[in-house]
Amino acid sequence: MSEDFDIELRLLSQPRYLCVARAAVGAAVEKLGYSDGLCGQIMLAVDEAVANVIRHGYDGRADQPIWVRFRPTGLPDEASPAGFVIVIDDLAKQVDPAVIKSRDLEDVRPGGIGVHIIQKIMDHVSYEPRPEGGMRLTMIKNPTAPRRDSTSSER
Amino acid sequence: MSEDFDIELRLLSQPRYLCVARAAVGAAVEKLGYSDGLCGQIMLAVDEAVANVIRHGYDGRADQPIWVRFRPTGLPDEASPAGFVIVIDDLAKQVDPAVIKSRDLEDVRPGGIGVHIIQKIMDHVSYEPRPEGGMRLTMIKNPTAPRRDSTSSER
Amino acid sequence: MSDLITSQQPLDDGFCVGLTGDIDLSRSPQLRQDLIQLTEQTPGRLVVDMTEVPYMDSSGVATLVEALQRQRKHNGKMVLCGLQPKVLSIFEIARLDMVFTIVEDLDAAKNA
Amino acid sequence: MSDLITSQQPLDDGFCVGLTGDIDLSRSPQLRQDLIQLTEQTPGRLVVDMTEVPYMDSSGVATLVEALQRQRKHNGKMVLCGLQPKVLSIFEIARLDMVFTIVEDLDAAKNA
Ligand SMILES: Nc1ncnc2c1ncn2[C@@H]1O[C@H](COP(=O)(O)OP(=O)(O)O)[C@@H](O)[C@H]1O
Ligand SMILES: Nc1ncnc2c1ncn2[C@@H]1O[C@H](COP(=O)(O)OP(=O)(O)O)[C@@H](O)[C@H]1O
Numbered sequence: 001m002s003e004d005f006d007i008e009l010r011l012l013s014q015p016r017y018l019c020v021a022r023a024a025v026g027a028a029v030e031k032l033g034y035s036d037g038l039c040g041q042i043m044l045a046v047d048e049a050v051a052n053v054i055r056h057g058y059d060g061r062a063d064q065p066i067w068v069r070f071r072p073t074g075l076p077d078e079a080s081p082a083g084f085v086i087v088i089d090d091l092a093k094q095v096d097p098a099v100i101k102s103r104d105l106e107d108v109r110p111g112g113i114g115v116h117i118i119q120k121i122m123d124h125v126s127y128e129p130r131p132e133g134g135m136r137l138t139m140i141k142n143p144t145a146p147r148r149d150s151t152s153s154e155r
Numbered sequence: 156m157s158e159d160f161d162i163e164l165r166l167l168s169q170p171r172y173l174c175v176a177r178a179a180v181g182a183a184v185e186k187l188g189y190s191d192g193l194c195g196q197i198m199l200a201v202d203e204a205v206a207n208v209i210r211h212g213y214d215g216r217a218d219q220p221i222w223v224r225f226r227p228t229g230l231p232d233e234a235s236p237a238g239f240v241i242v243i244d245d246l247a248k249q250v251d252p253a254v255i256k257s258r259d260l261e262d263v264r265p266g267g268i269g270v271h272i273i274q275k276i277m278d279h280v281s282y283e284p285r286p287e288g289g290m291r292l293t294m295i296k297n298p299t300a301p302r303r304d305s306t307s308s309e310r
Numbered sequence: 311m312s313d314l315i316t317s318q319q320p321l322d323d324g325f326c327v328g329l330t331g332d333i334d335l336s337r338s339p340q341l342r343q344d345l346i347q348l349t350e351q352t353p354g355r356l357v358v359d360m361t362e363v364p365y366m367d368s369s370g371v372a373t374l375v376e377a378l379q380r381q382r383k384h385n386g387k388m389v390l391c392g393l394q395p396k397v398l399s400i401f402e403i404a405r406l407d408m409v410f411t412i413v414e415d416l417d418a419a420k421n422a
Numbered sequence: 423m424s425d426l427i428t429s430q431q432p433l434d435d436g437f438c439v440g441l442t443g444d445i446d447l448s449r450s451p452q453l454r455q456d457l458i459q460l461t462e463q464t465p466g467r468l469v470v471d472m473t474e475v476p477y478m479d480s481s482g483v484a485t486l487v488e489a490l491q492r493q494r495k496h497n498g499k500m501v502l503c504g505l506q507p508k509v510l511s512i513f514e515i516a517r518l519d520m521v522f523t524i525v526e527d528l529d530a531a532k533n534a
Contacts, residue, residue: 007175010163015336016186018367020162023182027174031448040365040396041403047367051335105405110372110379113404117368120403170448173479186336195477195508196515202479206447260517265484265491268516272480275515 005069005087013054013064013090021068022047025086028070033081042141045121048114049088049137052100057092057135066090074143083123083143091134097127160224160242168209168219168245176223177202180241183225188236197296200276203269204243204292207255212247212290221245229298238278238298246289252282311347312340316362321420324355324387330362333370341370345377349386356381357419361392371400378410387411391419423459424452428474433532436467436499442474445482453482457489461498468493469531473504483512490522499523503531 009024011017022043030039050066058064066088073083103112119125124140164179166172177198185194205221213219221243228238258267274280279295311318314337317328327348333341348356358374360366374390381388389411393401401407413422423430426449429440439460445453460468470486472478486502493500501523505513513519525534 006167006169007172008165009179012161014161015334017162017183018334018336019182019186019332020179023178024164024175027178028172031171031174037395037399041399043365044367044400047334051367051369054335108375108406108409110376111368113371113406114368117400117403170446173446173448174444192507192511196511198477199479199512202446206479206481209447263487263518263521265488266480268483268518269480272512272515 005071007070009068009070011050011066011068012062013058013066014062015051015054018047018050018054021050021066025068025070028072029081029084032072032084038081041121045118045139046086046088048117049139052114053088053090053092053135056095057090064091073140080144083141086139088137088139089130089134094129094133094135097129100127160226162225164223164225166205166221166223167217168213168221169217170206170209173202173205173209176205176221180223180225183227184236184239187227187239193236196276200273200294201241201243203272204294207269208243208245208247208290211250212245219246228295235299238296241294243292243294244285244289249284249288249290252284255282311344314341315344317359321355321357324357325352326357326359326416326419328359328362332365333363334365334367335369338367338369338373342373342376345373346380349377349380352381353384353386355387355389355420357389357391357416359392359416359419360390360394360397361415363397364394366397366400368400368404371404371406374410375406389413389419389422391415423456426453427456429471433467433469436469437464438469438471438528438531440471440474444477445475446477446479447481450479450481450485454485454488457485458492461489461492464493465496465498467499467501467532469501469503469528471504471528471531472502472506472509473527475509476506478509478512480512480516483516483518486522487518501525501531501534503527 007028009021011021025046026039026043029042034042053066054060069087071085073085100115102114102116105116118139122139123142126138128136130136162183164176166176180201181194181198184197189197208221209215224242226240228240230237255270257269257271260271273294277294278297281293283291285291314329314331315327316330319326325348378388391413392415393412401410401412411422413419426441426443427439428442431438437460490500503525504527505524513522513524523534525531
């Protein structure tokens, strides 16, 4: 399956490599035509997702693999950015996807906003256990359709 | 072997993904403590190396894999950046490493300076055919030793 | 204080620090230490100048929420200023822009 | 002209263009087309303002060398200005800083 992706990044599960994951994805989406502001948000979503794998999936272990894969989708159009799919895989403990969710935003306390950020930025977000072990996060951003309303559906 | 590296990036052999390779490596070396100027040069060396694989190794074919691997070396020291190794692998045609060299710099004409740039920026540069097919480029930057003369040997 | 803090300045009614660099999970534990020290020694107004912070993730924001709560517990105040648009946007997404006192610049922060 | 060119300005004795964005192998073929057109229509001085180019690799430099040689062939002149330190450094590494006329800014370029 990994051959289906234009870009595949494998990182050790260390916070110092978060910057590598977001830089790689940031460069890819900038090239697709996303604005500075949107690139920043997409980089943030990737950062939050990888940080969660390190902290929750691997409980801070520093020697485990994390894979970040990227593929543009839809027809890249002169006037508007194409969409993309990002898949993040790990070999961490498997959890029920239903437990992966942020705190109620009204109940202010430190932390508990990462998953909310990811969902807010991406058009589609889903977690699933992988048959071969570990978890998979799939994040999709739809192509921008400038003719129609440009904010997309599944927000 | 790929497990020996902290970071592994696989890219399709397309010029639009050069920015992804240099952004990933740039973020990694910035985190190691390299200055802005040196980060820029290291990103340039990676760009030149990957561009050469696309143009010369794959003759411009856009659907082939390129692997960029990164690992810090030496003891990261508070005052000075650690060294690193970058290995770039492909499945492209195998050539005699002796033919991989830039033009004479005195003989000014368009192109023919990429390999020179790589050699100038890195401390060690070597090309070799891989037993499993394709070529391998190994680039090494030595840890900076602030006590002694900080420019390193094999330039 | 760590390399996260570039400037420190006493105020009439508190203290001001300037942060620098990207703040993500690799640096937020350090920020947490620095802020614990700062909130302990600053009874009144704690101003955090983020002009030189190009990027912050939720681990950095969590650290600021914790410091805010610590300041409030001893009736102190915490004010953020100089947020770049990308950094401000994470506060907005998390709806924390109303929880914090966020102002334009240092001058405004001294009076907020 | 492509999205590489942000500004165009006729000069007393030639023409000035401003480039923008990273110039690597993904954009240098486009730069080559633009520069062929420009050198054909500019008999005198061709000024290339690189103030807004944060990054350039050797494919971009090769394109500029080609344009320089084309300009010289018909006794024209080519001047580069506004190079950011990182961009200048590739010209130095390739020892092309002496081959090109490289000046600080647009004003200097008009008289170089
Ligand atoms: N990759 C993951 N693997 C396992 N559990 C996760 C993962 N990501 C998030 N979670 C769960 O979802 C919760 C909410 O995550 P998040 O919104 O990022 O806030 P925080 O990480 O600060 O708790 C986490 O506390 C954790 O229980
Ligand atoms: N990855 C590679 N695979 C095969 N040949 C290469 C590779 N990199 C460089 N070369 C050879 O080395 C020569 C010099 O490369 P370089 O200095 O980058 O200049 P240019 O690419 O402009 O010719 C190339 O013309 C090519 O013959």
